[in-house]
Amino acid sequence: MKRIFTYLFVLIGLIVLAFSPIQDAPLLIDIKCISTQKIFEANDEITLQFSTSEKVLPHLYYSNNYGSTLIVPTYHNAILSYIIPQKLSRKSGLVNWKLLYKDNSISGEFNIIPKASVNTIETYIGPPSINAGGDDFTMLVVIPTDVFDNPIKDHTEVSIRHQFLSNETNEQIFTKNLIAYKSIYSEEKSGRIIMTSECLEINSKEYDVNVLPNIPTGFTIDYTRNHGYADGNQITTFETSILKDEYGNTVSDGTFVTFFITNKTGHILKISGTTLKGIATAKMIHPDYEEQWMVKAFVNGIAESNAITLNYKSVILDFNISLSENNRIITVGPLQSFMKQLMPDGLEVTLSVYKDNTLLKRYKKQSTTGFVTFNLNGQFLKTDTYEFRIETAGLEKTIKTKLL
Amino acid sequence: MSALNKNIIHGLLIGAYVLLVVIIVFGISAVYSYLNTGADRSSMLHIKIEAPEHYTPKVVWKPINNEGRPIDEQTLKTIESDYLDAWYVRHVAYKTNLKEGIYDFYTANARKAIFNTINLNRADNTTIESTTLEHHPEFLFFSEDGQLAVLKDDNVVEYKRVYKANKLVLETTEIANYKVVLLLEDGFWRIRHLVKEPAINSLDIIKNKPLSKIDIKGINYYPQATPWNLFGDDFNIETIDQDFKIINKANLNTIRLFIPYDGFGKASVIPNKLKKLKQVLDTAEVNHLKVIVTLFDFYGDYSVLDWTLNHKHATTIVSEFKNHNAIAAWDIKNEPDLDFKSRGESLVTSWLYKMATLVKTIDNKHPVTIGWSNAKSATILKDEIDFVSFHYYKDLDRLETTYKNLKASIPNKPIVLSEFGISSYNGLWNPLGTTEKSQANYFKKAQAILKQNKIPFMSWTLYDFKTVPKKVVGNLPWRKNAQKEFGFINTNGEKKPSFKYISN
Numbered sequence: 001m002k003r004i005f006t007y008l009f010v011l012i013g014l015i016v017l018a019f020s021p022i023q024d025a026p027l028l029i030d031i032k033c034i035s036t037q038k039i040f041e042a043n044d045e046i047t048l049q050f051s052t053s054e055k056v057l058p059h060l061y062y063s064n065n066y067g068s069t070l071i072v073p074t075y076h077n078a079i080l081s082y083i084i085p086q087k088l089s090r091k092s093g094l095v096n097w098k099l100l101y102k103d104n105s106i107s108g109e110f111n112i113i114p115k116a117s118v119n120t121i122e123t124y125i126g127p128p129s130i131n132a133g134g135d136d137f138t139m140l141v142v143i144p145t146d147v148f149d150n151p152i153k154d155h156t157e158v159s160i161r162h163q164f165l166s167n168e169t170n171e172q173i174f175t176k177n178l179i180a181y182k183s184i185y186s187e188e189k190s191g192r193i194i195m196t197s198e199c200l201e202i203n204s205k206e207y208d209v210n211v212l213p214n215i216p217t218g219f220t221i222d223y224t225r226n227h228g229y230a231d232g233n234q235i236t237t238f239e240t241s242i243l244k245d246e247y248g249n250t251v252s253d254g255t256f257v258t259f260f261i262t263n264k265t266g267h268i269l270k271i272s273g274t275t276l277k278g279i280a281t282a283k284m285i286h287p288d289y290e291e292q293w294m295v296k297a298f299v300n301g302i303a304e305s306n307a308i309t310l311n312y313k314s315v316i317l318d319f320n321i322s323l324s325e326n327n328r329i330i331t332v333g334p335l336q337s338f339m340k341q342l343m344p345d346g347l348e349v350t351l352s353v354y355k356d357n358t359l360l361k362r363y364k365k366q367s368t369t370g371f372v373t374f375n376l377n378g379q380f381l382k383t384d385t386y387e388f389r390i391e392t393a394g395l396e397k398t399i400k401t402k403l404l
Numbered sequence: 405m406s407a408l409n410k411n412i413i414h415g416l417l418i419g420a421y422v423l424l425v426v427i428i429v430f431g432i433s434a435v436y437s438y439l440n441t442g443a444d445r446s447s448m449l450h451i452k453i454e455a456p457e458h459y460t461p462k463v464v465w466k467p468i469n470n471e472g473r474p475i476d477e478q479t480l481k482t483i484e485s486d487y488l489d490a491w492y493v494r495h496v497a498y499k500t501n502l503k504e505g506i507y508d509f510y511t512a513n514a515r516k517a518i519f520n521t522i523n524l525n526r527a528d529n530t531t532i533e534s535t536t537l538e539h540h541p542e543f544l545f546f547s548e549d550g551q552l553a554v555l556k557d558d559n560v561v562e563y564k565r566v567y568k569a570n571k572l573v574l575e576t577t578e579i580a581n582y583k584v585v586l587l588l589e590d591g592f593w594r595i596r597h598l599v600k601e602p603a604i605n606s607l608d609i610i611k612n613k614p615l616s617k618i619d620i621k622g623i624n625y626y627p628q629a630t631p632w633n634l635f636g637d638d639f640n641i642e643t644i645d646q647d648f649k650i651i652n653k654a655n656l657n658t659i660r661l662f663i664p665y666d667g668f669g670k671a672s673v674i675p676n677k678l679k680k681l682k683q684v685l686d687t688a689e690v691n692h693l694k695v696i697v698t699l700f701d702f703y704g705d706y707s708v709l710d711w712t713l714n715h716k717h718a719t720t721i722v723s724e725f726k727n728h729n730a731i732a733a734w735d736i737k738n739e740p741d742l743d744f745k746s747r748g749e750s751l752v753t754s755w756l757y758k759m760a761t762l763v764k765t766i767d768n769k770h771p772v773t774i775g776w777s778n779a780k781s782a783t784i785l786k787d788e789i790d791f792v793s794f795h796y797y798k799d800l801d802r803l804e805t806t807y808k809n810l811k812a813s814i815p816n817k818p819i820v821l822s823e824f825g826i827s828s829y830n831g832l833w834n835p836l837g838t839t840e841k842s843q844a845n846y847f848k849k850a851q852a853i854l855k856q857n858k859i860p861f862m863s864w865t866l867y868d869f870k871t872v873p874k875k876v877v878g879n880l881p882w883r884k885n886a887q888k889e890f891g892f893i894n895t896n897g898e899k900k901p902s903f904k905y906i907s908n
Contacts, residue, residue, distance in 0.1 A: 149517075151585070181472065
């Protein structure tokens with residue numbers, strides 16, 4: 001009986017032991033970081049080492065600029081070694097790490113600095129074209145990077161060289177906040193600035209910026225024409241002087257110039273042209289009656305010319321009117337020009353028909369070989385007495401006749 | 405005979421012809437109207453692009469005093485939005501180990517660094533859920549042609565959950581500074597360089613307000629006509645005023661309200677809802693009632709990428725009312741422990757921790773609590789909140805022991821019973837349920853226990869309801885019907901016997 005109790009006691013004891021919580025073995029494990037280096041250079045072989053009293057293989061959490069990952073250790077002679085993958089150790093910047101063991105209390109950080117040599121000088125220039133005169137500027141921004149695309153450390157010297165006409169300039173600037181920049185101002189002449197930069201004995205490509213002429217200043221206009229007659233046939237050509245900016249640079253080709261022609265009655269005709277080598281031209285057909293034009297040109301909102309005055313003499317001093325076919329055919333002509341030659345085709349003649357000072361009908365026709373013929377239709381104008389006014393080239397004649 | 409046949413045939417032919425015409429006309433018109441319906445004409449031009457808010461960490465710009473070209477507000481906004489999206493797509497990429505989205509917000513060289521890490525993580529089956537909660541950017545440089553910008557982002561608070569083979573191995577909050585070079589490419593501001601530097605600040609430490617005692621005799625409140633929808637279209641401040649008068653007259657001093665997360669507009673809180681909440685608080689003040697505002701009602705996502713939206717929501721509401729006299733306390737969430745099963749205890753707890761920290765940094769005047777559904781959960785985050793609250797719907801006989809046990813484990817913080825009660829339902833679905841009389845007995849007994857132990861309390865609830873929305877207790881009729889009759893006042897507006905024991 002006693003023995004049974006003993007067995008039972010032992011059995012119960014065993015059962016209790018089986019269900020009792022197993023002692024947390026890691027409690028006794030002592031892990032310590034034994035790597036002391038806090039600064040590495042990009043692409044260094046980085047190994048974080050920990051001494052451990054027992055063989056455990058916790059992960060290492062690794063967090064850099066661009067992301068985080070977990071690293072598995074190798075265990076050898078009570079040392080845990082975490083080899084940082086090269087792809088991660090290439091990126092410069094602060095690195096935080098944590099040993100994923102127990103309450104993650106073992107943690108730290110180190111810095112990876114960029115390599116002290118430049119592989120690429122990334123260059124950004126803008127705007128690509130600026131105005132001459134010294135007020136406008138372009139900005140050169142460079143980001144020197146090492147072979148692993150890390151921006152070089154701050155306060156690194158960068159030489160900026162630029163050439164314009166006979167000037168060559170070399171200036172030193174320093175990287176700050178990952179970049180270095182320089183504003184390059186234009187000079188009085190137009191042309192092209194060529195620039196380059198150098199950092200730690202690595203030179204960039206050649207870059208250029210166009211210096212365009214500044215805006216034009218005042219200019220003059222002139223005209224050329226065959227003769228001064230208002231024949232409605234010849235063409236007058238208007239031409240500007242060479243448009244220049246205030247520093248004497250001829251403005252860019254294609255500068256738009258508008259000519260405003262104001263006639264005797266105050267109406268405005270508008271023609272335009274674009275510059276070629278600084279000169280803009282525009283053409284206008286002669287008026288067909290006596291006229292005086294006042295002409296002024298503008299580069300819209302920027303510059304204006306002097307005003308010039310042109311006179312056009314009337315070419316037709318008088319004309320004949322003949323009636324035929326029961327007065328229903330009215331022939332105007334011959335219309336003769338300044339040397340008694342027949343007017344070139346296309347002179348406009350207007351016939352207005354009045355009855356008791358009321359306008360009934362107006363006909364417009366263009367001259368052919370010096371004559372214009374109006375055929376008055378019996379359907380519309382019944383047999384009666386009418387007043388006919390005929391106008392051409394600024395002249396007017398009136399006849400009163402009976403249509404049969 | 406044959407003439408009749410002929411007429412019939414004619415009639416049929418004509419009829420068939422008419423029918424055919426009708427069918428063709430109908431068919432053509434159906435096709436025509438089909439081609440003319442569908443998308444709105446304005447949508448052809450893509451004039452209105454609705455991008456829902458997806459990432460709203462707190463962003464505080466330092467005063468603008470940059471080198472280079474002066475920056476305009478519009479460009480700064482674009483840069484901010486693209487910069488934050490760059491963070492967002494990176495969070496998504498590390499969560500899924502996929503590369504989508506990275507192309508839009510990182511230049512070709514910067515992408516390589518991210519893809520290297522993604523490839524490592526994918527090979528090792530490591531995923532990282534992360535978000536950033538705070539940014540303090542300073543604009544450093546803007547190039548003359550407006551194509552390159554440099555900024556410094558100080559004290560970025562990053563929260564990460566690292567998983568190995570879908571198992572959480574690390575939860576961490578980090579703080580760091582970043583220097584960023586951005587380039588304008590294809591209309592996107594893309595990150596060209598990103599360099600991490602040590603932060604100057606350290607993380608905020610949660611501060612508690614020592615509260616020795618809290619004087620709450622209260623009730624959870626919904627109007628009778630609009631249960632679980634206090635701030636809806638049928639909002640009626642006069643009814644609420646009447647109810648508050650009843651509550652005040654019944655010797656109660658506090659009410660507990662619920663702010664639905666979706667209903668209030670998620671990250672962009674709807675101004676009209678804030679106005680209604682203000683009216684309720686003002687009315688409560690007039691009626692000498694204090695209000696415990698329970699945030700995030702009917703919210704259940706908790707995913708890390710949703711946090712910035714939640715934080716914006718809470719920031720808007722808490723900063724709006726932190727100085728309101730009627731506020732008694734902020735209840736971070738109602739019964740979050742019920743989401744432990746579906747979302748994971750660790751995730752929900754972290755969410756609550758961050759949210760409590762946030763509310764405390766915005767409002768350092770009012771205490772913060774979490775309305776746990778039972779006493780067992782109430783010890784979670786006990787050090788992060790100012791007073792403990794738990795709900796109790798079990799056997800009354802064990803209330804006192806439950807409270808005392810809880811008090812023993814949290815001796816230095818007030819403990820509030822923020823929900824308790826019993827339904828008086830005994831109908832078809834539960835013929836042996838409680839009667840109005842036994843409900844009254846329940847409250848009589850409960851109040852005796854509460855008074856004796858000086859337990860601050862808030863009962864559930866003032867009214868019986870005619871309807872209970874599906875989202876509250878689901879569709880099962882025995883649950884729904886029981887939930888309708890927890891009130892002290894029945895659907896006819898008559899006080900039930902339990903009303904006598906509404907307070908002590």
